[in-house]
Amino acid sequence: MMRLFIYVLLLLNPLIQNDVDTTGLKSFDIEGTKYYFGDYNEVFLIQNDSLIRVDKSIDSRVTINAYIFELNDTVIKYGGYGFWSQRNFMYYFDNSSFEWEYYRLNFKDDLEGSFSGSVNSLKNDVIFYGGKKVNPQNEVEQIPSEEVVKFDYNQRKLFKLGLLKFDVLEKKLLTTSNDISFFYDDNYLYKIEPFKNLIFKYNKSPLINDVIKSSYIEDKNVFKIEKMFEKRMGNEIITLDGDFLNYPIEEFRLYNTPFNYLIILIPISILPILFLILIYTKENSVIYNGFLIHNKSRYPFESTDIELLK
Numbered sequence: 001m002m003r004l005f006i007y008v009l010l011l012l013n014p015l016i017q018n019d020v021d022t023t024g025l026k027s028f029d030i031e032g033t034k035y036y037f038g039d040y041n042e043v044f045l046i047q048n049d050s051l052i053r054v055d056k057s058i059d060s061r062v063t064i065n066a067y068i069f070e071l072n073d074t075v076i077k078y079g080g081y082g083f084w085s086q087r088n089f090m091y092y093f094d095n096s097s098f099e100w101e102y103y104r105l106n107f108k109d110d111l112e113g114s115f116s117g118s119v120n121s122l123k124n125d126v127i128f129y130g131g132k133k134v135n136p137q138n139e140v141e142q143i144p145s146e147e148v149v150k151f152d153y154n155q156r157k158l159f160k161l162g163l164l165k166f167d168v169l170e171k172k173l174l175t176t177s178n179d180i181s182f183f184y185d186d187n188y189l190y191k192i193e194p195f196k197n198l199i200f201k202y203n204k205s206p207l208i209n210d211v212i213k214s215s216y217i218e219d220k221n222v223f224k225i226e227k228m229f230e231k232r233m234g235n236e237i238i239t240l241d242g243d244f245l246n247y248p249i250e251e252f253r254l255y256n257t258p259f260n261y262l263i264i265l266i267p268i269s270i271l272p273i274l275f276l277i278l279i280y281t282k283e284n285s286v287i288y289n290g291f292l293i294h295n296k297s298r299y300p301f302e303s304t305d306i307e308l309l310k
Contacts, residue, residue: 117132
């Protein structure tokens with residue numbers, strides 16, 4: 001009888017579970033309501049201690065692992081993977097129709113697109129970097145994308161900033177805070193500021209291991225790190241002071257900007273024009289046939305004066 005009771009209790013456990021598992025979902029507050037977004041088109045709300053899917057879009061397979069962000073109460077996604085190719089356009093979630101709609105742009109560079117990368121935002125600008133793309137020589141293989149792309153929300157423009165110098169995919173993401181992201185490997189912590197095109201490298205604290213989740217509180221300059229301790233049979237949240245961020249051991253660029261040939265071409269093209277202007281405005285004086293010709297005017301001179309002038 002006791003075994004039957006335990007068996008029934010285990011079966012009913014998902015129904016009476018109060019904690020909703022949102023692991024792997026990204027959340028955004030839209031007009032005071034918290035929405036959860038999956039890697040496809042899924043959009044969820046929490047209702048009666050359960051996750052309820054609310055989007056009405058077709059179950060798309062072409063924007064998997066797209067970059068997703070929120071600006072001005074609008075959730076937008078760029079890029080994504082599907083059918084052995086990557087996207088280079090944008091969608092937004094219409095929270096009145098609960099559908100994903102194509103996001104129209106005023107300008108878009110010739111972009112190859114990418115997916116599974118990092119995104120940072122500053123005011124109304126967003127930067128995407130460190131993603132993957134499909135190998136054009138082998139469509140079943142995914143390789144790192146070097147594109148660093150910027151989205152200007154006010155002007156609705158999407159353009160390439162440059163080519164990535166830093167292998168983000170080889171690093172683990174610690175946390176992201178708007179315009180800053182932190183990555184780490186076995187030995188070092190990296191603070192990435194894409195809007196300044198800078199990476200700061202630090203010796204990694206031993207606390208940054210076995211991290212479950214973390215956050216960076218910028219105004220207090222502290223990290224909140226949830227770690228797993230096997231010996232203690234549980235998790236623990238640790239506060240790490242961020243004063244060490246003032247003392248990087250190295251500083252370098254995140255990406256290379258393309259060389260602007262206009263910087264050289266414009267001055268070169270202006271030189272002939274300047275030369276013509278100089279010649280036209282130059283004050284010319286010529287002695288000819290008993291006259292001094294100065295700025296197209298003739299002045300008669302005696303022969304002795306002319307000899308003296310010569």
